[in-house]
Every structure is written in structure tokens, then in C-alpha cells.
Amino acid sequence: MAIQEITAHPGARSQLMAGLQDILPLAVGVAVYGLAFGLLAAQAQMSGLQTGVMGTIVFAGSSQIIAVERLVAGASAGAALLAGLALNLRLLLISASLRDELAGRPWWQILLGVHLATDENWALMHAKRARGNSVGYWYLVGGGLGLVAVWVLATVAGASFATAVPEPRALGMDFAFTAAFIAILRSLWSGSAMLLPWGGSVAIVLLAGLLTPLDPTWTLILGGLGGAAIAGVLNND
Amino acid sequence: MTETWPLILGLAAATFTVRLSGYLLGRRLPDHGPWARGLQALPGCLILSLVTYLLMQGGPQEWAAGATALVVAMLSRSLPLTMAAGIAAIFLLRAYY
Known part of the structure; x- marks a missing residue:
């Protein structure tokens, strides 16, 4: 680890590309969940436009699933919002722990960084760093951009072609994130x-x-x- | 549904507020001593809590697949390999046991 610490910090552009590349296996899992969420959005009679806008500006998969599921179950927008919001309190801790990555950055980068931080790219950044790579803000943003693109594409596709979408569980894909987080924990163990x-x-x-x-x-x-x-x-x- | 746009915009505003508040909170904590040590340990503890919760929701098949993923993670230290092993293990366990 000491040797890698001496090497210079890679530039913003190469970190962005590395983040995009490393997020790929996780993005496959996100795509499967995106399709499943699209299915639910179709049941809530959401249009492709609404599904895409929601994925872009909320960008928190599990809370979107809970909130729309509540809507389908007949809850009011307010009750659905509260259910989704409760699930997102975890994000408070995630962005609190981004303090060092965000320190000294201009406001637009702070706003972009906190919006694009999800469990997946945030955990991946910590895992990568625990293995001696000096990755930071742009690595996180690269992973986040990859995830938001895949999430929006997959959710809109799911909402548009609802009948052709398989259940994640039937493919064993419901276990994708558990396995990913186990791999990330292995890297974080020090x-x-x-x-x-x-x-x-x-x-x-x-x-x-x-x-x-x-x-x-x-x-x-x-x-x-x-x-x-x-x-x-x-x-x- | 007339409830859809209010939900989308409301959830987006609320979620972004939570994310930004986390940053503002983290910035106010001291950068050495107990608070800094806690903040540094937070990612691992939160991810481990999530894995513990996910495995609790499952049964013996999920536990066995989790153990398989852990062994592959320890041997390979590879994220894609660990994901592939975990997914393959749960798929086979559900199909044959």
C-alpha cells in the first residue's frame, strides 16, 4: 500500500473513466432492478417520460421502488413520499462521509457529487481506496454517471416493454448486490x-x-x- | 394518476435535501479524535449492516450463497468474480435444493 501512496494522484479525466469502467459489473445488477422498477411504474400508469425524469432527479432506486409500490397500493402521494424518504435517510450518512472528497470544491461539484453518490459507487470508491488506489471525487462521479445512465435507460425500457421483463429472482439476480457488497467488504477489511x-x-x-x-x-x-x-x-x- | 408528478417532484426534493444535509453535517464534525474515527469507520459499518440485513431476510440458501461469495471474495479479491459466483450459487441452490 505504501508504494501506491507515493504515486501521484491520477487526473480527473482518468479517474472519471476508471470509475465508469469499474462500475460496469454493478451496473448490470442495476439494469435488472431498473427493468423491474419499470414494470412497477407501468402498473402505476407512469409514462416513459415520468419514469425517466424520476430516475434522473430522485436517483435512489430502493426509495423509488417503495414509493411507487405504495402508490400502486392506493396510498396518497404524501404517504408514498414519506415511505421513500425514510429509506433515503441512509444517504445522510453516505454524504456525511464524503466530507474529505468534497472539501474545497466549487458548489456545483458539491451538488453534483452528493446527487450522484449511491450505495454502489460510494462503496466501490472506498473499496478501491482500501486497496491502495488514490481515487476520489471524480472516480465517484464517473461511477455515478454510469449508474444514472443505466438506471434511466433500464427503468424507461421496463416501463415501455413491461410484459417482456423477467423477474430478477428467477435469474438469481436478486442476489447480485448482496454478493457485490460482500466483495466490497473484503476490500474494506483492514x-x-x-x-x-x-x-x-x-x-x-x-x-x-x-x-x-x-x-x-x-x-x-x-x-x-x-x-x-x-x-x-x-x-x- | 394525478398523484404521480407531485410524488416525483416531492421525492426528488426531499432526497436531495437529505443528501445535501449529510454533507453540511459532515463538514461540521471535527477532523480528528473520536468523531473523525467514527466517520472513517462509517462506510464499512453501514455496508456490513446492509449485508447482515439482506442475509437475515433470506434463508439457508442465501446464507450458503453468501458464504460462497465470501470465499470467492477472499481468494480472488475481484468484484465481478464474486458477483458471478454469488449469483451462480443462489441460482443453482434454488434450482436443485
Whole structure:
């Protein structure tokens, strides 16, 4: 890792291209989910235009799925919005952790960066960095641009050709992101100092999931914050 | 549906507000000491929480496929290979067990 740290920071353009390239396998998974979301959008009688606009300006897949599912189930726009928003509270933590990447950048880059940060490209950036590559803002943006393009194309295609779309589960594709995040965790593991924070996160999610009626969104946030708090309190610098 | 455009615009505004608030919050935290250590550990803890939750939702087949993905991740350190192995494992497990 020390050797790579000495090498110069790659330029914005090459980072953008690297981000685009590395996101490809994840984008395949996103495409499958995009098709599935398009199917749901068609059930909500959303047009291709509405589906495309939603994908571009919301750009948070799981919250779009929940919100439109609520709409199909007969909920009001307000109730659907709240359900989607609850799922997005996780994004608060993601953009909080982008502090160093965004520091000192002009406002348009900050706005672009926070909008394009999703679980996938954000996690990928951290995994890449944990392996000694000095990637940052433009790598994240490159991955985000790739994802937004694939997400919009796939959701609009799904909404337009709803009857021809297969279920992700039938192809085993529902497991795509679980496997991807396992690979990313392997890259983020940096030694025994992480044992307690990570163990704490797992324990919190298991306990909250098994013993309390908490909504999954809150369980995730508690698990993430709990592990981070343990890491903060432990002084192993 | 007349509810569609309000939902799209409302959810977009709310989501962007959450994203921007996260940045503004992160910027106000000190850059060394416990807060900085916590913020640095946050990505791994959040992703691990997500994986734990996803595996909890599944059963023995998902756990076995997760274990397969973990072994491939540890041996190969490759994202595409790990995804391919996980998807293949869950597909085969569901088809034959």
C-alpha cells in the first residue's frame, strides 16, 4: 500500500473513466432492478417520460421502488413520499462521509457529487481506496454517471416493454448486490482493529431485527452508527 | 394518476435535501479524535449492516450463497468474480435444493 501512496494522484479525466469502467459489473445488477422498477411504474400508469425524469432527479432506486409500490397500493402521494424518504435517510450518512472528497470544491461539484453518490459507487470508491488506489471525487462521479445512465435507460425500457421483463429472482439476480457488497467488504477489511466495530454493527442489526419491530431502514442506520460509534470510542491509532 | 408528478417532484426534493444535509453535517464534525474515527469507520459499518440485513431476510440458501461469495471474495479479491459466483450459487441452490 505504501508504494501506491507515493504515486501521484491520477487526473480527473482518468479517474472519471476508471470509475465508469469499474462500475460496469454493478451496473448490470442495476439494469435488472431498473427493468423491474419499470414494470412497477407501468402498473402505476407512469409514462416513459415520468419514469425517466424520476430516475434522473430522485436517483435512489430502493426509495423509488417503495414509493411507487405504495402508490400502486392506493396510498396518497404524501404517504408514498414519506415511505421513500425514510429509506433515503441512509444517504445522510453516505454524504456525511464524503466530507474529505468534497472539501474545497466549487458548489456545483458539491451538488453534483452528493446527487450522484449511491450505495454502489460510494462503496466501490472506498473499496478501491482500501486497496491502495488514490481515487476520489471524480472516480465517484464517473461511477455515478454510469449508474444514472443505466438506471434511466433500464427503468424507461421496463416501463415501455413491461410484459417482456423477467423477474430478477428467477435469474438469481436478486442476489447480485448482496454478493457485490460482500466483495466490497473484503476490500474494506483492514485488520483486527475493525473486529469490534464490525461485530457491533452485525450484533445491532441482528438484535434489532429479531427482537424489535423496528423498520429495516432504522435497523440499518442503527447498525451503521453503532459500529462507527464503537470505532470512535476505541482509541487504537 | 394525478398523484404521480407531485410524488416525483416531492421525492426528488426531499432526497436531495437529505443528501445535501449529510454533507453540511459532515463538514461540521471535527477532523480528528473520536468523531473523525467514527466517520472513517462509517462506510464499512453501514455496508456490513446492509449485508447482515439482506442475509437475515433470506434463508439457508442465501446464507450458503453468501458464504460462497465470501470465499470467492477472499481468494480472488475481484468484484465481478464474486458477483458471478454469488449469483451462480443462489441460482443453482434454488434450482436443485
